[in-house]
Amino acid sequence: MLRHWLHYLPSVEGDAAVTQPGGAIRVCFVCLGNICRSPTAEGVFRHLVAQAGLSERFEIDSAGTADYHAGDPPDHRARAAGRRAGITIDGAARPFLRTDFARFDHVIAMDAANVRDLGFMAPSPEAAAKIRLLRSFDPHAEKDAPVPDPYYGDAAGFDQVLELCRTACGHLLEEIRRERRL
Ligand code: 4NP
Numbered sequence: 001m002l003r004h005w006l007h008y009l010p011s012v013e014g015d016a017a018v019t020q021p022g023g024a025i026r027v028c029f030v031c032l033g034n035i036c037r038s039p040t041a042e043g044v045f046r047h048l049v050a051q052a053g054l055s056e057r058f059e060i061d062s063a064g065t066a067d068y069h070a071g072d073p074p075d076h077r078a079r080a081a082g083r084r085a086g087i088t089i090d091g092a093a094r095p096f097l098r099t100d101f102a103r104f105d106h107v108i109a110m111d112a113a114n115v116r117d118l119g120f121m122a123p124s125p126e127a128a129a130k131i132r133l134l135r136s137f138d139p140h141a142e143k144d145a146p147v148p149d150p151y152y153g154d155a156a157g158f159d160q161v162l163e164l165c166r167t168a169c170g171h172l173l174e175e176i177r178r179e180r181r182l
Contacts, residue, residue: 028100
């Protein structure tokens, strides 16, 4: 019994997520500004988790590798795309912190620049191993495919981001459900 119990103690470095058996599965989506793509992925994933009746089992958040927009709500175009799809996209932008590696089991990046910037921040190989590209969960996406930055584009770009997130988040949820037997 003691051996099992010790298994769930925090690491000395404090950088490994401490997943309790039956505890929350913690997922953080990350983009650059935390006003377009990652709040969209967060809203979409939250929606899918709720549809699956699993809201109690998850903690879902998002953050940016930059702090340009800290405190801002999601871009109005991302919110509008969400409304068109019947998905709530809200929250306040915040920068991703080094300590977030200890708070989350999965750190899900939108593009290769996010992966690189998060990799620089990771305090350990265990922390770095939590970083995955969102579309890598989509078996039909090309290798290293990004969720493209819609910030300088039009409304169609935000609808496309939402659909890419919907597909990839569905596969992410399936993978977590398989791993956790949910
Ligand atoms: P996001 O999009 O990373 O998907 O939130 C951007 C938001 C803001 C900026 C760039 C991308 N910006 O340069 O302010």
